[in-house]
Amino acid sequence: MSGQDPAAAFRIEAGELLDTTEQALLDLTHRLDSRDLIDTVFRGMHTLKGSGAMFGFDALAGFTHHCESAFDRVRKGQVQATEELVAVTLSAMDHMRALVECNAGDLEAESAAILKRLQAALSASPAPVHDAGIAPSTSQLSGDHDGDELPGGPWNVHFRLPVEAMANGTNPLVLLDELRDLGATRVAAITQDIPALDQLDPMQCHMAWDIELPTTVARDAIEDVFIFVMDEMELVIERSEQTLPAEIDGAADAVTTENGSAVVPQLLPGSAEPAGNRPAKAASESVRVPAERLDLLMDRVGELVIVQSRLAQLASAGISGPTGELALRSISEEVERLANELRDTMMVLRMVPIASLFGRFRRLVHDLARETGKTIDLVTDGESTEIDKTVSERLADPIVHLIRNACDHGLETKDERLAAGKSPEGQIRLSARQTGGEVLIKIEDDGRGMDRERVRAKAEACGLVQAGQVLSDAELLQMIFEPGFSTAAQVTNLSGRGVGMDVVKRTIEGLRGQIDLTSEPGKGSIITLRIPLTLAxxxxxxxxxxxxxxxxxxxxxxxxxxxxxxxxxxxxxxxxxxxxxxxxxxxxxxxxxxxxxxxxxxxxxxxxxxxxxxxxxxxxxxxxxxxxxxxxxxxxxxxxxxxxxxxxxxxxxxxxxxxxxxxxxxxxxxxxxxxxxx
Missing domain, CATH: 2.30.30.40 (SH3 Domains)
Structure with missing residues (x-):
């Protein structure tokens, strides 16, 4: 019996799906007319709804259905995407995370409030502009698509799945059944790419299909059939008056081919649902590892087995004389080399790109901009830099504190920036680079910088320094990391309580790292975190x-x-x-x-x-x-x-x-x- 908890597996996949959808929503804020982003959001919600219902998360599925329907209206051009709609949907994503964690019905009041805001955002959305509305996606589809949703067939549909589609759980017969439900009148299976029997892998899909659909079917309905596999497959939808030679068989377990033979695709156990609706990860905490790194680890283990065999043979034969000592020294050196290579390989296995950490802060900056009324742009650099997964997770909270502090204290309002001769948009820059055994992470802002006199006055008031005590600039700026220190004039939702920056310093030092601060009045501040690559x-x-x-x-x-x-x-x-x-x-x-x-x-x-x-x-x-x-x-x-x-x-x-x-x-x-x- 498997020890895997299906609900825990779903939570892991749902977390990844919510992250992907949230990133698409944040991109949509800047490109409200992007059909690709709208489709990505819709597919993410559609998958989450289906998976939630499958694993018994009924409250999540019901709530997500309303959000999915809202973006279905956007996708079909009935309403336009607006910043308010995206903002409400981001709040809905937070609520979905709560529903994933607790799967309880005691959040009904919050669900109703968010759905009410969602409906208001849809009602306030301007009417679609048909002449210059949302452009249809051309990255996955080809053919003469004019962007309307009215029936315009008959349609000829040609599709070919990736070779590994069935191994990944996609059932071609399910797709054909859904097309038949739409009213498919003809189907032809294209079989010329099927290899000879002695070379045939039953887990691979080598077929393609041509289907004819009647006039009454809308193009969007056809696209919805392939919504989970559209990104990886070959799909052509075009109008045509031509009919196809083979007629679809009414049975669900056979498709007639062009040469008259029946082909029955082999299905994997439990593969009746599209691949996007099933959990793909183990329930326990995991790290995605490239296959080539596992191959390298396997090579090292293989070499170690060989050396162990040599050592066992030498031990059984007995060690005597210079020859035996020389053989033993040779094996010792080989074991030392393999131990070093295994160590390096295992350390690399735990490494993750820092982009997974930086990606979390896009939403944070978006929300802070709305809360403070400032215009803030987040710029990231060095996202391919790798860091230990444990270190990455422990860095999340300190960087959140630093970004919030930069947005609240560092960046000026739009009017203040214009008066200072700056652009109205403030900028927060996150960058990372590796140097030796450390990763340097910088949090920069182009705001007002640190007021030394104000910091000094607060430090003296708190008893941290004596009046007239000589301090270097670096020592003075480090005062902001002392417990209870805050220069905020008033307490807000973001800052002012003197809690946070001292926690940042303790966390960084707990990682055997250090934190440096430089600031230039009127130009901004730079906080540099020096973090070891690994803690092991x-x-x-x-x-x-x-x-x-x-x-x-x-x-x-x-x-x-x-x-x-x-x-x-x-x-x-x-x-x-x-x-x-x-x-x-x-x-x-x-x-x-x-x-x-x-x-x-x-x-x-x-x-x-x-x-x-x-x-x-x-x-x-x-x-x-x-x-x-x-x-x-x-x-x-x-x-x-x-x-x-x-x-x-x-x-x-x-x-x-x-x-x-x-x-x-x-x-x-x-x-x-x-x-x-x-």
Missing amino acids: IIDGLLVRVGCGNYVIPLSAVEECIELSLETDIRSRGRSMIQLRERLVPFLRLRELFSTGTRPDPFQKIVVITSGGERVGLVVDQIIGSHQTVIKSMSSLHRSIPSFSGATILGDGGVALILDVVQLVALGQNREERLRAAG
Whole structure:
């Protein structure tokens, strides 16, 4: 018995379908006359309604039916698409998500309110303009379609399904039955592409069909038959007075071909419904993986099996002499290579394009623009950049806070922008790029920028800084991430309570990342998130301090230099070294960790960087690079500063992973105190 929960499987597919339909609605906001987008919205709702009814989500199916009918009227040219209609439909999409999650009838009042708004939007829609109305789609159909819905046949219909159609669950006989219900009088099955019997794959569809339909059938009714498969198939609908030679058989299980033979297409179990109406994913959380990446993983596993066989043979024969040791060393090197390749392959399997994250914010910006009365354009760049799926999911909420803050505080109103000589439309730009083992995500706006005096006054009022205390520009701007900090003049639905930006900082630091802020008055602000590609495995530099081993993330290491005993003694009191005409503070980890050991005669300084700032870490020995599998700290040790995790070494020992962000901040604070004292 399968453990798959059909309702859970439907929820996963419905979520994807709602996302796709929502993106089409957002595009439709800017292209209200796009027939392709209107068709996409209609097909999405049609599929959701059918699937919901199939899996027992009756409240969802009933509600979606009304929305589908509204867009059917738009699709048929009875009403025009308007911004208000799209806005109401987006609200309806939110309600559909709620119905998918709870599938309860206790949302009837909300359903009725939304449907009332939908009806009002349809009533307010202007009458269609027939001369320059919605243009018919030409991407899937060919033939002399003049855009009207009146019967104009008889029709000749030619269609050919993709070769893999039946394997994907599409039943050609269902399509033919629906055409027969419309009044099909003739059908001819085109069979010349069917391969020889010894080469025939019964799961593939090699046939095409020509059908004649009477005058009383509207073209839209024919298109509706193929609505779920239209994007991938060959379909031609044209008027013709010609009749086709073969007559359709009344039986549903056979179609007469041109040469008189009967062909019975083979159907998959449970394939009576179109493919779009059935769940395609497992009920558990999943990641879409390209087939070539799975092939690569399979190749690596195959090589590992071969090496394991060699090792077993060597063990059974016994290891003796130089030859045996050489063979064992060879196998060890091969296992190390395969382990590295398997690690890299598995990390890639969890990677998803950041476009899946950025796509969520189009709706957010659309709603914020309507709520604030501002005109806001969202621009994205670097959407093909890949990031770990877990990291992507944990980034969603912080970026929502940052975008809301930029729209509310950063961007000016239309009148303010015009008075400042700017375009009336504000812009939010999301960009991503990979650099080393990090992904840099930038949230930029072209608004008013940060008011330093206002930030300073608020920081002093909150007791975060003392009056007259010297702060760098970066330190001053970082004050907005302190708990309870807000410069909003009044509390609104968007901001003003001082909750959100401190959560952003904690979340980013919880991902072992960091957040940087730059702002230019009158030109806007840029927030940069530096996020590790993955949370599971990192390249590290293994070092020894006293009797303990520690790992420094290799992506943060800039260089390693030697610290002689004389330099160490001379720098007491001012822990600074000169590195290429620049003073760099350094921390003696032996003292910071209270090891109680004497320093080695030839200590090393590992120079690390974070957020453009550099700090040196004094260690006793640099052991070498280390592939670090990150283990979380226990609840008792999680609050200890300077450490972000732990890893297990090859000998079974434990090494703590240093928190680069905290150590750099500690080193910079010490430098500031030394400068103030000097």
